[in-house]
Amino acid sequence: MKSKRKRFDKSRFLLAGDASGFTKKGESKMEKMIVGVDLGGTSIKLALLTNDGQFIEKWEVPTDKSDQGIHIPKTITIAIEDKLKEMNKTKDDVAGIGIGAPGSVRLEDGLIFAAVNLGWVNFPLKSVLEKESGIPVIVDNDANIAAVGEMWKGAGNGAKDVVMITLGTGVGGGVIVNGQVAHGISGAAGEIGHITVQTENGVLCNCGKTGCLETISSATGIVRIANETLQSTTKDTILKKKFTENAISTKDVFDAFKDGDEVATDIVNHVMKYLALVLAGVGNTLNPENIIIGGGVSNAGELLLKPLRKYFDEYAFTTVRESTKLSIAQLGNDAGAIGAAYLVKKFITKEIN
Numbered sequence: 001m002k003s004k005r006k007r008f009d010k011s012r013f014l015l016a017g018d019a020s021g022f023t024k025k026g027e028s029k030m031e032k033m034i035v036g037v038d039l040g041g042t043s044i045k046l047a048l049l050t051n052d053g054q055f056i057e058k059w060e061v062p063t064d065k066s067d068q069g070i071h072i073p074k075t076i077t078i079a080i081e082d083k084l085k086e087m088n089k090t091k092d093d094v095a096g097i098g099i100g101a102p103g104s105v106r107l108e109d110g111l112i113f114a115a116v117n118l119g120w121v122n123f124p125l126k127s128v129l130e131k132e133s134g135i136p137v138i139v140d141n142d143a144n145i146a147a148v149g150e151m152w153k154g155a156g157n158g159a160k161d162v163v164m165i166t167l168g169t170g171v172g173g174g175v176i177v178n179g180q181v182a183h184g185i186s187g188a189a190g191e192i193g194h195i196t197v198q199t200e201n202g203v204l205c206n207c208g209k210t211g212c213l214e215t216i217s218s219a220t221g222i223v224r225i226a227n228e229t230l231q232s233t234t235k236d237t238i239l240k241k242k243f244t245e246n247a248i249s250t251k252d253v254f255d256a257f258k259d260g261d262e263v264a265t266d267i268v269n270h271v272m273k274y275l276a277l278v279l280a281g282v283g284n285t286l287n288p289e290n291i292i293i294g295g296g297v298s299n300a301g302e303l304l305l306k307p308l309r310k311y312f313d314e315y316a317f318t319t320v321r322e323s324t325k326l327s328i329a330q331l332g333n334d335a336g337a338i339g340a341a342y343l344v345k346k347f348i349t350k351e352i353n
């Protein structure tokens with residue numbers, strides 16, 4: 001984990017001489033930039049950030065998944081090199097690359113145990129990318145990194161005990177205890193979306209099990225439940241039109257819920273009941289200061305939080321109910337890059353304990 005890179009100090013010196021002469025009182029010499037990477041199955045989102053986690057540049061490139069994803073580190077390297085060139089900067093201006101990958105990760109050496117989307121099994125991402133790019137790298141799971149981003153600059157508001165659950169196409173989770181991301185023995189800690197909530201007649205999940213929370217409270221799950229409900233209901237509902245057009249979205253469901261639609265209310269309550277059941281369990285286990293709900297579904301905001309809180313209060317242990325807050329994520333798609341920057345500061349430049 002300890003990287004001994006002499007050129008680090010040298011370039012800091014060069015940069016300081018570069019800083020056009022005027023330095024505000026108390027301001028330190030110019031800091032290096034950080035690269036944040038959010039590695040997805042279809043695109044790789046990259047960002048250059050200041051040392052304090054402010055965005056300088058954001059861009060993305062397509063993910064080349066051919067040959068079991070072997071070209072991905074090269075794609076990332078070229079994307080960074082091109083951007084630096086465009087900005088008249090060099091790799092010496094970069095402190096490190098923080099990268100969030102979809103899969104189970106071993107933090108110590110940046111090994112990806114498995115990232116099914118990318119074709120990786122036991123892929124040593126950190127060492128391959130460091131070799132390719134010549135820049136120090138820190139890797140973590142994408143949901144963990146988003147949780148770190150929210151802890152640092154978003155809804156976590158600096159709290160050290162934070163759980164984040166991301167309700168998107170799938171359901172991801174990140175657990176931070178006393179400022180440290182929990183990884184577990186094989187990097188699978190925080191897989192909240194794959195907690196079984198239906199022990200009978202559960203729907204098949206992407207992970208191969210049945211009845212996971214993901215099959216219910218992901219965007220995909222909510223749409224599936226909406227379609228099933230509308231197929232059988234005899235009640236009048238404003239969702240019927242969208243249903244016959246085969247175009248129901250989670251937003252339609254929450255909009256109808258907002259208007260007091262009875263069928264939409266049933267769907268939302270059903271979904272929130274299962275979500276609250278799991279979050280109350282997580283709450284009882286960790287008693288975090290904050291449980292942050294992110295992902296596309298969380299755009300419903302207070303419409304989602306209100307029923308969720310009602311069931312959470314019912315299922316959580318009294319002390320947990322009174323001390324653990326439920327809140328909506330604030331950083332959206334930026335959480336990954338910001339979390340990646342935090343990890344660079346923590347593990348590469350060692351500015352954060």
Ligand code: ZN
Nearest residue numbers: 194205207212
């Ligand atoms: Zn699952």
